[in-house]
Amino acid sequence: MKFFIDTANLDDIREAYELGVLDGVTTNPSLMAKEGITGADNIKAHYKAICNIVDDNVSAEVISTDFDGMIKEAHELVKIDDKIVVKIPMIKDGVKAIKHLTDEGIRTNCTLVFSAGQAILAAKAGASYVSPFIGRLDDVSTDGMELISQICNIYDNYGYETEVLAASIRHVMHLIQCAEIGADVVTCPLNVITGLLKHPLTDIGLEKFLADYNKGNS
Numbered sequence: 053m054k055f056f057i058d059t060a061n062l063d064d065i066r067e068a069y070e071l072g073v074l075d076g077v078t079t080n081p082s083l084m085a086k087e088g089i090t091g092a093d094n095i096k097a098h099y100k101a102i103c104n105i106v107d108d109n110v111s112a113e114v115i116s117t118d119f120d121g122m123i124k125e126a127h128e129l130v131k132i133d134d135k136i137v138v139k140i141p142m143i144k145d146g147v148k149a150i151k152h153l154t155d156e157g158i159r160t161n162c163t164l165v166f167s168a169g170q171a172i173l174a175a176k177a178g179a180s181y182v183s184p185f186i187g188r189l190d191d192v193s194t195d196g197m198e199l200i201s202q203i204c205n206i207y208d209n210y211g212y213e214t215e216v217l218a219a220s221i222r223h224v225m226h227l228i229q230c231a232e233i234g235a236d237v238v239t240c241p242l243n244v245i246t247g248l249l250k251h252p253l254t255d256i257g258l259e260k261f262l263a264d265y266n267k268g269n270s
Contacts, residue, residue: 053231056109056239058219060087060098064242065105071245076109077102078161078183078219078239080139096132103133111161111181113139122149130158137180139163142170147177154178161217168202175212181237186230187220196220197229204234224248 054075057068060083068074079102084090089098099112110133114125122145126138137159140146150160154177161181162174166189174182184203186196203216215236221227222240224247230238 053235054109054215054237055245056111056217056237057245058083058221058239058241060084060089060102061242062101062105065102068242068245069105073245074106075237076111076137076239077106078111078139078217080113080163081115096128099129099132099136103135106135108135109137110135111137111139111163113163114141117141117143117145119145119148119152122146123152126153126158126160137161139183140179142166142174147173150174150177150179154180162214163219166199168199168206171203171214171216172206175207175210175214179214181215181217183217183219183239185220186218186226187222189220190222196226197233200230200235201233 055073056076056078057065057074058078059065060079065077084095089095099110103110112129114122116122116125122140129138130136138153139161140150142162142164150162153160159180161183162179163183165171165174165182165184171182184199189196189199200218207214217237217239218230218235219239221238221244224244227238227240227244
């Protein structure tokens with residue numbers, strides 16, 4: 053399973069990358085704004101800064117909601133770096149744009165997916181990734197994990213090459229459950245990735261080992 057970090061914070065991206073387990077980055081306009089990055093030129097420069105840190109797979113989102121606008125923005129985004137994957141929303145013109153960009157050899161990430169039907173359309177159009185939002189479904193009392201399972205099963209049934217990118221992951225158990233189900237990718241904040249390191253028995257064991265070592269060398 054691939055690990056992406058969902059942020060525009062360069063320090064968090066560097067820390068995740070230095071851990072040695074990072075496969076990519078996802079961002080969106082809200083995450084950019086959170087870091088104080090506004091304006092088209094500044095946003096593009098920030099995407100380039102992200103690409104300079106990681107090896108591949110930097111999802112950059114279009115703002116337009118019409119076909120022509122999305123295609124124009126996608127072409128501008130992929131000029132930034134070969135690592136860019138264009139995030140396209142799950143709307144009618146978005147599906148058309150995914151098909152068009154796929155035919156041009158441009159990688160896409162279909163975002164804001166909340167149903168198996170939407171995921172089927174994204175795969176049929178040739179999206180590189182499909183991003184179902186687990187946490188947001190949980191927020192409205194819907195089982196986000198059930199959706200991940202549905203999509204994985206459907207894609208396996210028909211051999212779709214689109215990768216299931218589980219998004220809106222809120223905690224470690226979300227990530228573990230996605231791994232059990234068979235999601236291809238998870239994208240989450242840094243604290244979820246580093247949360248995998250933690251277990252009280254590890255801390256207790258390490259403390260005992262060090263105490264025993266110090267006794268023998270005192």
